[in-house]
Amino acid sequence: xxxxxxxxxxxxxxxxxxxxxxxxxxxxxxxxxxxxxxxxxxxxxxxxxxxxxxxxxxxxxxxxxxxxxxxxxxxxxxxxxxxxxxxxxxxxxxxxxxxxxxxxxxxxxxxxxxxxxxxxxxxxxxxxxxxxxxxxxxxxxxxxxxxxxxxxxxxxxxxxxxxxxxxxxxxxxxxxxxxxxxxxxxxxxxxxxxxxxxxxxxxxxxxxxxxxxxxxxxxxxxxxxxxxxxxxxxxxxxxxxxxxxxxxxxxxxxxxxxxxxxxxxxxxxxxxxxxxxxxxxxxxxxxxxxxxxxxxxxxxxxxxxxxxxxxxxxxxxxxxxxxxxxxxxxxxxxxxxxxxxxxxxxxxxxxxxxxxxxxxxxxxxxxxxxxxxxxxxxxxxxxxxxxxxxxxxxxxxxxxxxxxxxxxxxxxxxxxxxxxxxxxxxxxxxxxxxxxxxxxxxxxxxxxxxxxxxxxxxxxxxxxxxxxxxxxxxxxxxxxxxxxx
Amino acid sequence: xxxxxxxxxxxxxxxxxxxxxxxxxxxxxxxxxxxxxxxxxxxxxxxxxxxxxxxxxxxxxxxxxxxxxxxxxxxxxxxxxxxxxxxxxxxxxxxxxxxxxxxxxxxxxxxxxxxxxxxxxxxxxxxxxxxxxxxxxxxxxxxxxxxxxxxxxxxxxxxxxxxxxxxxxxxxxxxxxxxxxxxxxxxxxxxxxxxxxxxxxxxxxxxxxxxxxxxxxxxxxxxxxxxxxxxxxxxxxxxxxxxxxxxxxxxxxxxxxxxxxxxxxxxxxxxxxxxxxxxxxxxxxxxxxxxxxxxxxxxxxxxxxxxxxxxxxxxxxxxxxxxxxxxxxxxxxxxxxxxxxxxxxxxxxxxxxxxxxxxxxxxxxxxxxxxxxxxxxxxxxxxxxxxxxxxxxxxxxxxxxxxxxxxxxxxxxxxxxxxxxxxxxxxxxxxxxxxxxxxxxxxxxxxxxxxxxxxxxxxxxxxxxxxxxxxxxxxxxxxxxxxxxx
Numbered sequence: 029x030x031x032x033x034x035x036x037x038x039x040x041x042x043x044x045x046x047x048x049x050x051x052x053x054x055x056x057x058x059x060x061x062x063x064x065x066x067x068x069x070x071x072x073x074x075x076x077x078x079x080x081x082x083x084x085x086x087x088x089x090x091x092x093x094x095x096x097x098x099x100x101x102x103x104x105x106x107x108x109x110x111x112x113x114x115x116x117x118x119x120x121x122x123x124x125x126x127x128x129x130x131x132x133x134x135x136x137x138x139x140x141x142x143x144x145x146x147x148x149x150x151x152x153x154x155x156x157x158x159x160x161x162x163x164x165x166x167x168x169x170x171x172x173x174x175x176x177x178x179x180x181x182x183x184x185x186x187x188x189x190x191x192x193x194x195x196x197x198x199x200x201x202x203x204x205x206x207x208x209x210x211x212x213x214x215x216x217x218x219x220x221x222x223x224x225x226x227x228x229x230x231x232x233x234x235x236x237x238x239x240x241x242x243x244x245x246x247x248x249x250x251x252x253x254x255x256x257x258x259x260x261x262x263x264x265x266x267x268x269x270x271x272x273x274x275x276x277x278x279x280x281x282x283x284x285x286x287x288x289x290x291x292x293x294x295x296x297x298x299x300x301x302x303x304x305x306x307x308x309x310x311x312x313x314x315x316x317x318x319x320x321x322x323x324x325x326x327x328x329x330x331x332x333x334x335x336x337x338x339x340x341x342x343x344x345x346x347x348x349x350x351x352x353x354x355x356x357x358x359x360x361x362x363x364x365x366x367x368x369x370x371x372x373x374x375x376x377x378x379x380x381x382x383x384x385x386x387x388x389x390x391x392x393x394x395x396x397x398x399x400x401x402x403x404x405x406x407x408x409x410x411x412x413x414x415x416x417x418x419x420x421x422x423x424x425x426x427x428x429x430x431x432x433x434x435x436x437x438x439x440x441x442x443x444x445x446x447x448x449x450x451x452x453x454x455x456x457x458x459x460x461x462x463x464x465x466x467x468x469x470x471x472x473x474x475x476x477x478x479x480x481x482x483x484x485x486x487x488x489x490x491x492x493x494x495x496x497x498x499x500x501x502x503x504x505x506x507x508x509x510x511x512x513x
Numbered sequence: 514x515x516x517x518x519x520x521x522x523x524x525x526x527x528x529x530x531x532x533x534x535x536x537x538x539x540x541x542x543x544x545x546x547x548x549x550x551x552x553x554x555x556x557x558x559x560x561x562x563x564x565x566x567x568x569x570x571x572x573x574x575x576x577x578x579x580x581x582x583x584x585x586x587x588x589x590x591x592x593x594x595x596x597x598x599x600x601x602x603x604x605x606x607x608x609x610x611x612x613x614x615x616x617x618x619x620x621x622x623x624x625x626x627x628x629x630x631x632x633x634x635x636x637x638x639x640x641x642x643x644x645x646x647x648x649x650x651x652x653x654x655x656x657x658x659x660x661x662x663x664x665x666x667x668x669x670x671x672x673x674x675x676x677x678x679x680x681x682x683x684x685x686x687x688x689x690x691x692x693x694x695x696x697x698x699x700x701x702x703x704x705x706x707x708x709x710x711x712x713x714x715x716x717x718x719x720x721x722x723x724x725x726x727x728x729x730x731x732x733x734x735x736x737x738x739x740x741x742x743x744x745x746x747x748x749x750x751x752x753x754x755x756x757x758x759x760x761x762x763x764x765x766x767x768x769x770x771x772x773x774x775x776x777x778x779x780x781x782x783x784x785x786x787x788x789x790x791x792x793x794x795x796x797x798x799x800x801x802x803x804x805x806x807x808x809x810x811x812x813x814x815x816x817x818x819x820x821x822x823x824x825x826x827x828x829x830x831x832x833x834x835x836x837x838x839x840x841x842x843x844x845x846x847x848x849x850x851x852x853x854x855x856x857x858x859x860x861x862x863x864x865x866x867x868x869x870x871x872x873x874x875x876x877x878x879x880x881x882x883x884x885x886x887x888x889x890x891x892x893x894x895x896x897x898x899x900x901x902x903x904x905x906x907x908x909x910x911x912x913x914x915x916x917x918x919x920x921x922x923x924x925x926x927x928x929x930x931x932x933x934x935x936x937x938x939x940x941x942x943x944x945x946x947x948x949x950x951x952x953x954x955x956x957x958x959x960x961x962x963x964x965x966x967x968x969x970x971x972x973x974x975x976x977x978x979x980x981x982x983x984x985x986x987x988x989x990x991x992x993x994x995x996x997x998x999x
Contacts, residue, residue: 096888181887319931359939360930367923390916397913400906401669401990402581419905420886426912427883430876433919441853445805445846450937500887507884 033089035097036082039104043079046109047072050116052161053154062152064120071115078112096510098181102173103505106493110134113162120155121145127482134489135477136162138496139170139378141250141348141465144478144485148255153236156253160240167247167378168217170496171281175376176209178498216284221246224273231265245273248378250348250465257473258338259351267338270349278305278345280376300413301374301384308372308384309344313337316361323358344368346380348465355472362468366455369462370432380463380495382432389417389425431499435461439491446484456480460491520582521571524589528564531594532557537647538601538640547638549605556600563597581996583667587659588991591983595619598648605641613968617975622648624982625656625864627736627834627951628974630964634741639722642739646729653733653864654703656982657767661862662695669914669986702771707732710759717751731759734864736834736951743959744824744837753824753837764791764831766862786899787860787870794858794870795830799823802847809844830854832866834951836959841952848954852941855950856918866949866981868918874898875911917985922947925977932969942966946977 054068093101113133118126128144135142136159148156221242228238237253244251254260258270276284279302286295296302317329317336326332339354341347343365355362371387373379392410399408409416436457443453455467456477466473471480477488494502504510535557542550578586599615614630621628622645634642710731714724723739730737740746744753762770765788772781782788803815803822812818821838828835829851840848857873859865878896886892895902922943929939941953942963952959963974980988990996
């Protein structure tokens with residue numbers, strides 16, 4: 029117990045903070061008289077009470093957090109907070125089971141955007157607000173996780189970015205560094221959200237819709253307050269705004285931070301992932317526009333381009349908002365978009381998948397093996413920018429990519445064993461693991477995850493967490509050697 | 514040109530030898546008067562002629578084969594020989610069979626895939642079916658040599674791992690002496706096991722013709738059959754048992770068989786790091802799938818479920834591709850699981866496809882090491898296989914191979930989807946051809962053929978078969994510009 033106490037102590041603080049965030053929808057509900065107040069009362073008291081209890085129980089133990097505690101803390105936060113976040117939904121919506129409420133909250137906090145709820149338009153505003161707020165907090169958590177925490181834990185080659193993030197380097201002490209980095213990031217994130225919110229409002233959304241969709245966009249989540257998602261607004265301006273901010277959210281927030289601090293755009297020039305990210309998305313948008321225009325889905329090329337650009341960016345950055353039922357487009361298109369979703373976004377963004385940086389490293393390593401098989405004795409280091417990557421980082425990245433693919437294969441097999449058809453099973457796993465949101469088949473953009481059985485829903489919840497915590501974090505904690513002394 | 518003299522001369526020899534193997538269907542066709550003799554006569558002459566031209570062009574002083582020549586030779590042999598093998602089929606079916614289809618069929622044979630574009634197999638002349646079976650047998654033989662003697666020297670995808678294990682002197686830069694030495698022993702083993710397979714199938718109730726035709730597909734893990742309903746035609750438990758046993762054998766490393774026969778003892782099997790996993794995974798999967806389909810109500814009786822599960826699971830997992838029933842109709846988990854097995858279950862140095870068990874073991878150990886390393890960043894933990902440390906450069910090669918393998922599946926599946934095929938057909942066709950397994954699902958399922966594909970799609974599948982057989986790197990290296998630079 030003494031070993032766990034420091035972790036639980038920090039965790040109790042996070043829980044207390046989290047309970048306070050419930051005051052926002054509570055106030056909103058009270059102000060709008062939308063009838064959901066009671067739900068937040070109970071949830072707030074529950075989260076506050078359990079947080080305070082845990083705090084009291086563990087307050088006597090004082091110790092710096094180590095790497096081991098880091099793993100545990102991250103896993104605890106992402107497993108337990110959704111349970112707290114699910115309480116208002118569970119209390120207020122009698123037709124929603126605990127499984128579904130937890131799924132919805134996980135989907136919110138991991139910024140996935142897959143939903144089990146339908147009839148969103150008729151929900152009280154505060155309930156919808158709470159869902160989007162989960163996105164926004166999750167997105168912030170993801171950035172901090174990706175830029176400040178995972179590099180220190182050395183997950184899947186993340187230590188690569190250690191050097192790049194600001195702040196002192198103290199490998200054994202987690203807290204000061206994370207606090208330092210988090211402050212800067214959170215400011216950038218909040219400013220971008222605010223800009224997005226204004227843009228949405230002036231493009232024609234109500235204030236409330238604008239806030240919610242701005243939350244969803246910047247976190248690359250994908251929840252919407254309407255069943256038809258962004259298609260409800262049917263406005264080119266809104267789609268362009270969504271594309272623009274989704275592209276920004278798919279970039280490394282550390283780069284945004286640097287650009288803001290140096291008051292110059294030079295930081296973007298030095299970001300090695302950025303050109304690939306923009307190039308892949310731009311080329312894919314054009315290719316898909318051409319393909320669906322050729323196949324006659326849209327008779328007008330510019331209409332095809334409009335829908336192609338929006339959906340390619342939306343799915344590839346793991347946002348997951350839709351305006352059209354793109355699952356009806358020729359097979360190639362949705363699969364290409366899902367494929368992009370697995371690697372296109374930059375590391376340190378709110379997006380999912382293996383990240384562009386790792387894709388580049390994988391490509392370079394494979395290319396090296398080609399050269400090596402022709403010239404067996406050649407020494408050929410893998411370089412990123414001007415830096416040579418160490419064997420250890422390469423191994424970590426390769427192992428990560430391998431585990432990522434193994435996760436897709438094995439989770440798809442498990443879902444298919446529960447009698448789901450292949451396309452639904454596969455796309456649900458990919459959409460959840462990449463934190464994209466909509467899949468294909470029974471869980472396509474025109475439908476939702478409510479059709480799944482309880483068991484399948486739990487698997488999908490697990491998959492979202494697995495993807496969000498970069499697989500290793502969860503596997504390490506689930507490993508029995510982790511718990512040995 | 515001088516650079517390629519040695520390669521051309523080797524190709525000329527291979528072609529001449531290959532034309533010799535056409536004498537077998539010529540002989541049978543002549544004695545049985547099945548009406549296909551002229552097709553083989555003409556093909557034999559054309560092949561022999563081509564061999565002569567190659568030989569003539571490559572006259573003059575040749576040097577020893579180097580590593581680069583090795584790559585080129587392997588790729589030329591596996592793309593060129595099937596083209597000549599396709600001649601008898603084109604002539605016989607003239608003008609109903611395009612070159613695309615005929616080439617697909619022979620590549621499928623020589624890569625021991627077993628995917629076919631021909632239906633109405635039962636009505637074909639004996640010699641044509643025999644030729645298809647013989648191609649698989651020859652492909653299997655070429656493959657063992659490729660996998661045990663050539664690829665390790667070329668260091669493709671971590672194959673150098675096995676260098677130490679195969680007998681003979683070590684001469685890194687010269688390919689020929691070692692290859693010849695290793696090949697001889699392996700061919701003897703392959704021949705002996707094939708002969709016992711023929712006798713066992715015959716004894717189990719096949720006609721001698723069927724036993725002869727199926728001999729190649731069983732030993733080469735190819736999956737061609739002389740019947741449209743594959744092994745469903747025999748509907749005989751003894752035949753299925755005999756076939757299953759020989760598929761198990763062909764899925765093991767032939768170098769291990771060689772050592773066991775040579776030393777007259779079973780201890781090499783125990784020392785082989787793959788055999789335990791191979792048998793464990795296969796047997797466990799047979800039982801799981803039997804239980805699953807029995808539970809799902811596909812078969813009322815557990816023993817019937819076990820019978821069909823053990824034959825079809827082993828057939829698909831070892832990348833053979835025979836079917837004794839339309840397993841695509843089982844609950845979808847079962848065929849998916851079988852296809853998944855085919856991507857890694859067989860041992861290196863067998864006639865099977867996929868990434869091979871040894872690589873799967875290395876991948877698993879490396880990943881597990883990384884999980885441990887993220888807990889204890891400073892721990893040094895070498896990867897061990899069969900008691901020996903695996904050096905880093907081999908681990909890198911294996912990882913790159915595993916990654917390329919998955920990248921190929923994704924990109925070729927997308928290519929087929931781009932051409933308008935539905936995703937299940939596209940994905941399963943690519944996995945089935947890349948693993949050299951044969952039947953896919955949906956449009957290319959076990960009860961249909963690959964004839965439904967368009968020409969473009971057929972070529973994509975042909976490339977997938979060759980990529981899978983030449984362990985991806987060999988083919989891609991030869992296609993890369995760096996290879997042709999001086």
